[in-house]
Amino acid sequence: MDEDATTSNSRAAKTFDPDLIHAIFKLVWRRRAEKSSGGNEDIDVEPAAETSRRNRSTTANASALKVSCELLRIFVTEAIQRSAFIAEAEDATVIEPTHLERVLPQLLLDF
Amino acid sequence: MDMDMDMDMETLADDTDAALAGDSGGEAERYEAAEAEAELLRDRLRLAVISIATAEGKKAGMTVADPVVACIADLAYKSAEQMAKDAELFAQHAGRKTIKMDDVILTAHRNEHLMGLLRTFSQELKGKEPASSERKRKKSSKKDERPIDV
Numbered sequence: 001m002d003e004d005a006t007t008s009n010s011r012a013a014k015t016f017d018p019d020l021i022h023a024i025f026k027l028v029w030r031r032r033a034e035k036s037s038g039g040n041e042d043i044d045v046e047p048a049a050e051t052s053r054r055n056r057s058t059t060a061n062a063s064a065l066k067v068s069c070e071l072l073r074i075f076v077t078e079a080i081q082r083s084a085f086i087a088e089a090e091d092a093t094v095i096e097p098t099h100l101e102r103v104l105p106q107l108l109l110d111f
Numbered sequence: 112m113d114m115d116m117d118m119d120m121e122t123l124a125d126d127t128d129a130a131l132a133g134d135s136g137g138e139a140e141r142y143e144a145a146e147a148e149a150e151l152l153r154d155r156l157r158l159a160v161i162s163i164a165t166a167e168g169k170k171a172g173m174t175v176a177d178p179v180v181a182c183i184a185d186l187a188y189k190s191a192e193q194m195a196k197d198a199e200l201f202a203q204h205a206g207r208k209t210i211k212m213d214d215v216i217l218t219a220h221r222n223e224h225l226m227g228l229l230r231t232f233s234q235e236l237k238g239k240e241p242a243s244s245e246r247k248r249k250k251s252s253k254k255d256e257r258p259i260d261v
Contacts, residue, residue, distance in 0.1 A: 014166055016159050021191060024152050025210075027145065028195035058199050060210035063236050067215040068194060070232050072187055074225065076160055077167045079183045084171035095168060095175045100182060110222050111190060 015073045018065040025068075029058045075111050082107060153188050160184040194218050212236070 060068075082103040083095045092099070161180055168175040194215070201214040212233045219225045 014159075014163050016156070016163075020152065020155050020159065024156065024188070024191050025195040025198075027149055027152060028192050029199055031145070032196065032199070057208045058202065058210070059208065060198070061212075063233065064198070064210045064212045064215050066236055067212050067229055067233050068191070068198075071194065071215065071219060071225075071229060072191060073163060074228065075190060076163050076183055076187055079186070080164050080167040080175060081171065083175075083179065084168065084173050087173055088171075093173055095173050095179050097176065097178050097182065100179045108186075110225065111219075 016069040018062065018069055021068050021072070022060060022065050025060060025065075033058075078110070079103070079107055153184075156188050156191070157181070157184040160187055 079100065080095065083099040086099040086102050087093075087095050090099070157180075160183055164175050164180045164183060197218040198210045198214040201217050202208065202210050205214075216226060216229045216233060219229055
């Protein structure tokens with residue numbers, strides 16, 4: 001319900017959908033679980049048995065997902081704000097890839 | 112435009128479910144299904160990034176070129192993947208199977224300023240759990256406007 005409140009209050013308060021982030025996380029964890037279980041287990045493994053497997057059970061609680069969304073949102077806004085700063089210095093009104101290129105090294109170091 | 116985006120997201124979400132349901136057997140098939148799912152998640156993330164980036168650009172009075180948004184979306188996906196790995200390791204180290212807020216905050220440990228922002232955010236989340244009336248401040252991103260010196 002607070003989702004509705006944020007979207008209606010202002011466009012700028014947009015953030016990511018925690019479910020989407022959760023889905024991405026789960027995909028990564030599943031891949032890692034499959035990789036770490038190696039070749040010895042995949043013969044007798046059934047999709048249903050995966051739930052009981054040791055590596056499968058990583059989950060995330062709701063507030064942790066919200067913090068992850070916030071972290072990603074800061075990443076995106078930060079990328080735009082820094083590029084906008086460069087673009088402004090060049091009197092441009094469009095943020096071009098060259099502007100992003102200038103801020104990218106520091107941005108990637110910061111996140 | 113927002114409506115369109117939401118509708119796109121719905122369709123994509125349905126497709127993700129379909130991809131999951133189609134995952135029946137066979138290592139190759141499962142791999143393919145996982146790849147298809149990853150692709151859909153990437154697209155959904157890209158839509159979210161587009162809306163956030165355009166809004167942010169508008170705030171600065173700028174339009175954002177498409178390749179820039181695409182690049183940022185790709186980076187966001189990669190950093191989400193990295194975050195998932197880190198958070199999982201931290202939770203495992205603590206002997207937990209569930210990712211908590213602290214694990215996510217720890218993933219930002221290289222940047223003290225960012226960590227501080229996330230701490231504040233998480234405290235707000237904790238604080239509003241009973242009341243749930245106070246909404247997220249966007250002030251936090253404003254503070255972060257200046258590039259951070261490392």
